[in-house]
């Protein structure tokens with residue numbers, strides 16, 4: 001279990017009930033290892049965001065089990081009252097619309113959560129500058145988000161997700177607003193983070209060109225979740 005970052009067992013998600021019941025995920029059992037960059041690819045409405053939000057302890061499953069690292073967090077109910085603690089300690093979220101706070105500058109955006117978590121401003125700033133340097137945008141530290149390009153904003157959003165030192169990064173279409181070169185840059189960056197920091201990254205994408213840059217592909221078909229190698233995905237041998 002040591003190298004497993006995310007594990008689900010018989011995970012089920014329904015919305016509504018009776019006539020309006022929508023079954024989205026049925027019996028998902030899979031594992032994702034530390035250091036893996038996993039593409040989550042499935043048609044619109046298949047349940048990608050739903051799956052990410054359950055793993056991120058934002059959306060309550062209907063039934064099943066979820067482990068994040070060593071910690072079992074869900075077993076037909078949340079096993080902790082402190083889902084926020086788990087999100088804060090373990091998970092970094094990156095969204096398509098990067099949701100930088102528009103009235104805070106770049107470094108204030110990156111240091112906000114660590115400060116809320118009790119890290120001193122001095123320490124948070126030092127780490128934020130290291131992250132911004134790592135992403136080649138240290139010179140933008142005092143700029144407002146509105147003055148940055150889409151790609152630069154997305155890098156700030158990734159830096160912000162990392163400022164928390166998460167074990168898991170959940171990224172919902174992080175490259176949707178970017179051109180293909182910038183998309184490749186962002187995905188390569190996520191890959192580097194996965195390897196260097198043993199972080200598990202799940203990245204929702206509709207862009208098949210990103211698949212070769214990833215380690216595995218999670219896909220959802222007929223409510224079933226499949227965790228495939230790149231070859232299995234390409235050859236469509238399993239799904």
Ligand SMILES: Nc1ncnc2c1ncn2[C@@H]1O[C@H](COP(=O)(O)OP(=O)(O)OP(=O)(O)O)[C@@H](O)[C@H]1O
Pocket residue numbers: 015016022024042043044045046047048049050051
């Ligand atoms: N709160 C909700 N109440 C009812 N149904 C919902 C709710 N959230 C999602 N759904 C339904 O669950 C299904 C999966 O939605 P989800 O947002 O996970 O899809 P997705 O794969 O992320 O799609 P997209 O690629 O368009 O973002 C859809 O049929 C959607 O209508």
Ligand SMILES: [Mg+2]
Pocket residue numbers: 048049050172
């Ligand atoms: Mg979605």
